[in-house]
Amino acid sequence: MSNLETEQRLFVVTAPGLEAITAREMRALGLAGRRVGQPTVGGLEFAGSLRDLYRLNLHLRTASRVIVRLGEFYAAAFSELRKKASYLPWERYLRPGQPVAVRATCHQSKLYHSDAVAERVLGAIGDRMGAPAELAAWDEDSPETPPQGVVVRLSNNMATVSMDSSGALLHRRGYRLATAKAPLRETLAAAMLLASEWDMEAPLLDPFCGSGTIPIEAALLARQIAPGKIRRFAFMDWTSFAADLWAEEHAAALAAEREVMPLLLASDRDAGAIRAAEANAGRAGVSGAITFTCQAVSAVTPPLGPGWVVTNPPYGVRVSADKDLRNLYAQLGNVLRMHCPRWQVALLCNGLPLLQQARLQLEPPQSWVNGGLRVLFARGVVRD
Numbered sequence: 001m002s003n004l005e006t007e008q009r010l011f012v013v014t015a016p017g018l019e020a021i022t023a024r025e026m027r028a029l030g031l032a033g034r035r036v037g038q039p040t041v042g043g044l045e046f047a048g049s050l051r052d053l054y055r056l057n058l059h060l061r062t063a064s065r066v067i068v069r070l071g072e073f074y075a076a077a078f079s080e081l082r083k084k085a086s087y088l089p090w091e092r093y094l095r096p097g098q099p100v101a102v103r104a105t106c107h108q109s110k111l112y113h114s115d116a117v118a119e120r121v122l123g124a125i126g127d128r129m130g131a132p133a134e135l136a137a138w139d140e141d142s143p144e145t146p147p148q149g150v151v152v153r154l155s156n157n158m159a160t161v162s163m164d165s166s167g168a169l170l171h172r173r174g175y176r177l178a179t180a181k182a183p184l185r186e187t188l189a190a191a192m193l194l195a196s197e198w199d200m201e202a203p204l205l206d207p208f209c210g211s212g213t214i215p216i217e218a219a220l221l222a223r224q225i226a227p228g229k230i231r232r233f234a235f236m237d238w239t240s241f242a243a244d245l246w247a248e249e250h251a252a253a254l255a256a257e258r259e260v261m262p263l264l265l266a267s268d269r270d271a272g273a274i275r276a277a278e279a280n281a282g283r284a285g286v287s288g289a290i291t292f293t294c295q296a297v298s299a300v301t302p303p304l305g306p307g308w309v310v311t312n313p314p315y316g317v318r319v320s321a322d323k324d325l326r327n328l329y330a331q332l333g334n335v336l337r338m339h340c341p342r343w344q345v346a347l348l349c350n351g352l353p354l355l356q357q358a359r360l361q362l363e364p365p366q367s368w369v370n371g372g373l374r375v376l377f378a379r380g381v382v383r384d
Contacts, residue, residue, distance in 0.1 A: 085124035212277025341384030
């Protein structure tokens with residue numbers, strides 16, 4: 001078996017609450033179901049090849065990152081940690097002296113100082129590579145290309161060491177340079193669309209589109225455009241990077257794109273948000289697929305017939321703690337009942353009180369996390 005076909009232990013990281021949705025994505029990519037482990041909080045274990053690793057990064061819409069398990073071992077002393085970590089095959093991924101960002105977490109272990117753990121692992125890399133490794137900062141909010149990341153988890157004195165294959169978080173598709181207030185992460189927008197069970201043929205409406213994330217993700221989904229199409233990944237700088245294999249996967253993704261596009265309607269009362277959304281749609285290559293309109297929710301006039309409303313209305317924590325939004329949600333419910341009877345509806349909100357103001361018949365909500373904030377996803381059918 002070649003190195004390209006050899007299976008590795010992978011872990012697909014997700015925001016809490018999205019694990020089952022990401023698992024469905026993985027199965028839809030044609031990955032054998034037996035290899036996708038049961039979802040755990042924050043992700044899924046997976047045994048996959050190098051091709052699978054590239055495909056996951058390129059195509060997953062709801063994952064945060066994909067990491068490769070390098071090894072797992074017992075370590076109750078710093079000397080033991082450094083020695084055993086030096087046995088790992090760092091040369092498959094790194095070059096001597098390359099800057100590395102080490103993120104360590106410690107739970108119920110004799111080694112409880114995360115900075116000291118990171119320092120010993122960095123020393124182990126230098127031992128293995130024959131040159132001191134440079135410690136770099138791990139800043140997920142930085143717009144700069146991140147250094148190679150190494151994830152170390154100590155739990156009950158068992159150390160699990162992993163290599164980050166993604167680089168910047170996967171929600172950074174590369175198109176959203178312009179943002180409005182309280183932007184929604186692309187991964188959450190994609191999760192809303194998938195969880196709403198939109199059929200990618202019926203019209204879709206977002207009356208609070210902000211910087212356009214939901215309609216842009218809808219256009220990418222309907223056209224089968226890979227979300228990682230225009231961005232770089234950390235694995236591209238690995239010493240084991242198989243450029244030909246990546247080119248095959250990227251070419252296959254381009255060949256699978258479709259031209260058919262359902263009606264996508266996006267609006268917001270903020271003219272600046274609409275300008276940002278149009279610019280983002282242009283960078284994503286879907287500007288002609290979405291009709292953007294600057295208008296209040298009360299002016300929404302969707303087409304006749306069945307469709308989907310998928311939206312992330314403003315809520316107090318994101319916008320203003322002093323602003324009462326109950327009337328806005330009540331108005332949204334009235335508009336949907338008047339103009340969108342029998343449409344499917346999916347909403348993201350930070351609590352039940354606002355959702356209840358819309359007086360829509362919604363299924364029990366799912367608990368998700370959006371940028372560290374606990375939110376609720378709810379879906380249902382608009383009753384006239």
